[in-house]
Amino acid sequence: MDFQEIFPGGVNSPVRRYDPHPLIIKKARGPRIMDISGRWFTDYCLAFGPMILGHSDPAVRDEVIRQIDDAVLTGTPTLPELNLAREIKEAIPHMEKIRFANSGSEAVLHSLRVARAFSGRKKVLKFNGCYHGANDYSLVRNSDGSVIPSSPGIPGEVSSTVILSEYGDRTGVERIIREKGYEIGAVIIEPVMANVGVIPPDPEFLIFLREICSENDIPLIMDEVITGFRMRYGTYSQMLGVKPDLTVLSKIVGGGFPLSAFGGRKEIMDIISPEGPVYVAGTFSGNPVSCAAGFATLKELKKKDYNLLNRMVEEISEDIVSYITSSGKRYSFNSFGTMFQLFFSPEASSYSSILRSDRDLYMKFFRFMLERGIYVEPSQTETNFLSFSHSDEDINALRDSIKTFLRSLK
Ligand SMILES: Cc1ncc(COP(=O)(O)O)c(C=O)c1O
CATH class of the missing domain: 3.90.1150.10 (Aspartate Aminotransferase, domain 1)
Incomplete structure (x- = not known):
């Protein structure tokens, strides 16, 4: 076979x-x-x-082997989760509270749900060419003025809650928010477009997005799945002095193991279950081996x-x-x-x-x-x-x- x-x-x-x-x-x-x-x-x-x-x-491998000797998965809180979360928060203080998940797609899905629940609004503004994983809200495209699924199997009703704009199009975003801002529950962006090859970012556009989201009480989600710890010890948003409401990390923070994290303002994160009503869960979330690999990776990166x-x-x-x-x-x-x-x-x-x-x-x-x-x-x-x-x-x-x-x- x-x-x-x-x-x-x-x-x-x-x-x-x-x-x-x-x-x-x-x-x-x-x-x-x-x-x-x-x-x-x-x-x-x-x-x-x-x-x-x-x-x-070698440092990551040793830590993973040590953790496997200790415990692989227990369905209880474990210390590697705390170690990794503390390290992430120290590096990225605007991730005031953190929830671990297993992949970038999953963390994006959760962060969109949390942002929508917090703002009480249904729609999401995303940007053409920015990839946010293989979840139903991210797989969309424009067709004759409507947003439709870019994969069969996704209900059109789901895609119709997404509004698409172009990265860098300030006027377009201003118009969308003027006309539909009252419906928009989250703006999500890859600060550096890195799923189309790579395109150098537009810092002024990202700063403008932060401002317009604040003025309209729309949670801003920075998807730093690729850029987190990729060009500095922290995120690209930090290089700009931009504080998103929520940040999504994956890839490097898992040290080669399945792990993602989303986090941000405490008052937003506190609406997540069991503290609050927004359901976000996972059998493997915060897996101690992934967290140990992530923690060892960050400790090594700190020296680089x-x-x-x-x-x-x-x-x-x-x-x-x-x-x-x-x-x-x-x-x-x-x-x-x-x-x-x-x-x-x-x-x-x-x-x-x-x-x-x-x-x-x-x-x-x-x-x-x-x-x-x-x-x-x-x-x-x-x-x-x-x-x-x-x-x-x-x-x-x-x-x-x-x-x-x-x-x-x-
Ligand atoms: C910016 C960004 N967001 C989300 C994802 C989805 O992550 P995953 O493949 O772990 O589901 C990716 C994957 O490449 C990504 O680059």
Whole structure:
């Protein structure tokens, strides 16, 4: 029996699929993954973001093994939950109270319910191209002026509670809030769009969103599932001095294990059951092994120099952008913090421009890199990540291979 026979599309999450068959990975250490044939690849996917210390970081591994020896899952409060929550709150003080869940999708779903219950309003304002997981409120798209499900199986009634706008469109948001603000129970945004490749953020727009949400008593949810602890020890909102009402974290804070967290203003979080009436629950929520992995990861990250890692990505970016410009190629290279992506499109500054980039050519690029032992994202609309385990040699090989591929194009 093979993958294709037993799993729909041969995988357990769609973006893992590429033709003819994704690599089957047996081992992962530091910046590298090894497939079942024994070939190693330098990894810039990093499990779609979480593995910022590299794979199987020794400190995280030791802590996980120690925790498994102690207790795996008990359905009672455990100390690793408290350790991780305290560390998160110390790093992000506006997460005054925290609730753990298991995935980004789940934490977003809960945070939307909590924000709606707190504000007493039904609708959610979200932004095209911002991904908030595979839950019914996030999988929406515009069609002839209406918001409809972007996947079959989602009732149109659910999607009709979502209003869509464009990231950066201040006038559009002002109009929506002027006309429908009394119905909007939450505004949710990915502060840095990182599920369309990556697009550098618009700080003024995010500051404006904070202001307009405060003026209209609308809870603002920052989805920092990718950006939390990715370019600094904390969130991107903190870099802007913006305090969202609720923040969603996942990926890095789970240290490679299933874990997410949402949290924010105490008066909002206190409406969650059993303190309040809003039902949010989970058998695995606050899993001690995930929390121990997350806590060990944050302790390690605290010692690291994020500026150095951000600068390494900036340098690759400057080099490749200058190569693209000087060689007259009509491609783009975006980066922000420790994230980067190449686009086969002359412009990549907005979601709509990224949709026009050549995805077939991207897959040729992906296969070219694979042949050279480099595993970049298997999709144009994901972002690549750098970890603290990548070396200067790894980065030079990455940069040379990207340029060699670009040079080979007419
Ligand atoms: C910004 C953002 N929010 C939510 C999610 C959903 O997280 P998960 O895949 O853990 O459900 C993702 C996943 O990539 C994400 O990038």
